[in-house]
Amino acid sequence: MNGSALHKTAADCAEELPGAQLEHPFGPDWEVYKVRGKVFMLMTDVPGRPVVILKADPGEAHALREQYSHITPGYHMNKKHWITLESGEGVDKKLIEELVTDSYRLVVSHLPRAERPVDPHTYGTGTRAAR
Numbered sequence: 001m002n003g004s005a006l007h008k009t010a011a012d013c014a015e016e017l018p019g020a021q022l023e024h025p026f027g028p029d030w031e032v033y034k035v036r037g038k039v040f041m042l043m044t045d046v047p048g049r050p051v052v053i054l055k056a057d058p059g060e061a062h063a064l065r066e067q068y069s070h071i072t073p074g075y076h077m078n079k080k081h082w083i084t085l086e087s088g089e090g091v092d093k094k095l096i097e098e099l100v101t102d103s104y105r106l107v108v109s110h111l112p113r114a115e116r117p118v119d120p121h122t123y124g125t126g127t128r129a130a131r
Contacts, residue, residue: 003050006087006096007031007043010052013100014041019117020104036115040107041100046075052085052096053077054103064099 001009014020014033020040023032033041042053056064058080064071065083070091074082085091085099101124109120 001087001091001093001096003045003087006052006085006091007050009093009096010041010043010085010100013097014104017101017104018123035104035107035117036111038107038111040103042077046084049086051075052100054083054085054099055081055106056083056099056103057106060102068095 011022011031011033015022017035019035021034023034024030025032029044031043032039033043040055044051044053053074053076061073061081061083065073068090070086070088072084072086073079075084083099085096105120105123108116108118108123
C-alpha cells in the first residue's frame with residue numbers, strides 16, 4: 001500500500017466512526033481527527049512520507065513496533081502512548097482499520113460515560129482478528 005492509499009484508508013475509516021470530526025488546528029498540512037474534542041488520529045507528511053499517528057495501549061504499541069518495521073513511536077507525541085504508521089510491506093487495509101478503531105476506542109474509553117458516542121468495550125470488537 002502506498003502513502004496516499006494509507007491516508008485515504010485511515011481517513012475513510014475515521015470518518016465512519018460515531019462522533020468523529022476532522023479539524024485542522026495545526027494548519028492545512030495536518031488532518032486531526034477527534035471524538036468529543038479529544039484527538040485519536042493525526043495525518044501528515046513527514047519529510048515527504050505520508051504518516052498516520054494513532055493512540056495505542058503501551059503494551060500493544062511495543063508489540064506492534066516489534067512486529068512491523070513500518071510502525072514506530074508517535075511522531076511529536078508521547079512515545080509510550082502513540083504510534084506512527086507508514087506505508088509498506090505488511091501494512092494493509094485490515095491493519096489500518098484495526099489500528100484506527102483501537103485508537104478511537106482508547107480515547108472514547110477515557111471520556112465521561114455521558115459523552116461516549118459508543119461503548120468502547122464492545123464497539124468494533126466483533127470483527128477483530130487475532131494478531
